[in-house]
Amino acid sequence: MGCLFCDICSGRIPSRRVHDDEQCVAFEDIHPQAPTHLLVVPREHLATLNDASEQHEALLGHLVRVAGDLARTRGLADGGYRLVVNCGEGAGQSVFHLHLHLLGGRRLGWPPG
Numbered sequence: 001m002g003c004l005f006c007d008i009c010s011g012r013i014p015s016r017r018v019h020d021d022e023q024c025v026a027f028e029d030i031h032p033q034a035p036t037h038l039l040v041v042p043r044e045h046l047a048t049l050n051d052a053s054e055q056h057e058a059l060l061g062h063l064v065r066v067a068g069d070l071a072r073t074r075g076l077a078d079g080g081y082r083l084v085v086n087c088g089e090g091a092g093q094s095v096f097h098l099h100l101h102l103l104g105g106r107r108l109g110w111p112p113g
Contacts, residue, residue, distance in 0.1 A: 005041045005097035019070060023062050026070055026102075028110070035105030036074050036081070040067045046098040048085040067102045076104035 007013040019026035029037040035085045071081045080103030086093040
């Protein structure tokens with residue numbers, strides 16, 4: 001079976017992209033949990049954060065930087081935002097391709113979940 005996020009990254013499945021570069025794609029979540037809910041997805045398929053190794057450090061840093069840039073351009077930096085990585089089914093991961101959720105635009109409670 002194919003990977004939904006691999007298909008989105010390749011363009012086989014359309015998305016509402018807000019960022020696209022050689023390492024990652026960012027797009028609007030189809031089931032937003034906040035006024036701003038973007039997914040930042042590496043082009044390289046890693047099923048979960050557990051699959052990342054030392055060789056992925058630069059990629060992981062890039063994903064976080066892109067998320068921060070998107071938060072600033074969306075006007076979220078001053079009011080606050082959250083980055084979430086769900087790792088595994090028990091944590092709520094439903095698509096097994098590593099991705100960051102960028103959430104903002106409303107007050108986010110703590111603890112999450």
